[in-house]
Amino acid sequence: MRTELVSEPGDPDRPNEDFASVGLPASGQGGSLIVLDGVTPPRGETGCLHSVPWYTARLGGALTELTVSCRDLTLAEILSRAILRTAEAHATTCDLSHPRTPQATVVLARWSPQEVEYLVLSDSALLAESPSGEVTVVLDDRLSRLPRSALATDAMIDTTLRNKEGGFFTAAADPSVAARAVTGSLPRTAVRTLVALTDGATRWVEKFGQGDWADCFTLVRKEGAAELVGQVRALERADAQERTYLRRSKTHDDATVVYAEL
DSSP states (O other), X not given: OEEEEEEEOSSTTSOOOXXXXXXXXXXXXXXXXXXXXXXXXXXXXXXXXXXXXXXXXXXXXXXXXXXXXXXXXXXXXXXXXXXXXXHHTTTTTSOTTXXXXXXXXXXXEEEOSSEEEEEEESSOEEEEEOTTSOEEXXXXXTTTTSOGGGGSOHHHHHHHTBTSTTSBOOBSSOGGGGGGSEEEEEEGGGOSXXXXXXXXXXXXXXXXXXXXXXXXXXXXXXXXXXXXXXXHHHHHHHTTTTXXXXXXXXXXXXXXXXXXXX
C-alpha cells in the first residue's frame, strides 16, 4: 500500500483547520482514511471556548481510532459515536446548541479484502479509481444545490440552512447528523486507488474549472498531491483582485489531499 498526504493552511499565520489521517490495522487487513475540513466561523460568538482545530483534532482522533478498532460498526455509526465523544469533551463548558459551535465536513473510507466503504458529509470529496482507470466521484452536493440568494448572509445560513432540513449538514455536536451523510460501498476488486480532498483542493475543479474529476485524479496520481495544491494556490493568487471565480469565498483556503493505493 502506498499513501500520500498533503495539508497546507490557507494562511500561514493561522492554524490549519483541516485534519487528515490514514489508519492501518495491526492485522494488516485493510485500512481507513479520514479527512475533515473545519468550518471557519465568522467573527463573533460561537458559544464555545475551543477553536476549530481543537474540534477537528478531537473528532479526527476519535474517527481514526474507531474506524480501525470497530470493524463491526458502519461508518455512520462510527461518525455518530465520534461526534458524541467529542461533544462530551466540552459539553460542560460550552453551548453546543449554538449554530456556530465548532464543526467540520467529513470524508471517511474504510477497506477490507471484500469491500470499500465510504461516507461523505458536506462539501469535501472522495474519488475512487477502478483497476481499469474509471473514476467514481462521491459528493454530498446539498450545499452546492442551494440558491445563491439563500446564502446571502451568515445569519440567513445559520437560521434556515445550517444543519437543518432542506439545507446542508456538517459534523458538529449532534450525533444524529451521521444519518444524513452520503454512504455506500464498492467491491474491493472495483477500487484500486482513493483520493480524498477538502474543498480548498477541490477548487481546481469546482471553482477554477481546470478539468473534471478524472483530470484532477490523474494530476494527483501522476504529479502528486502537492502539485494539485500548488496549482490551486497559483490560481487563487491570479484571481485575488478580480474575484471572477472566488466571489464571496476567501482568497486562500486550507487545502488537504490524501492519496491511497489500496
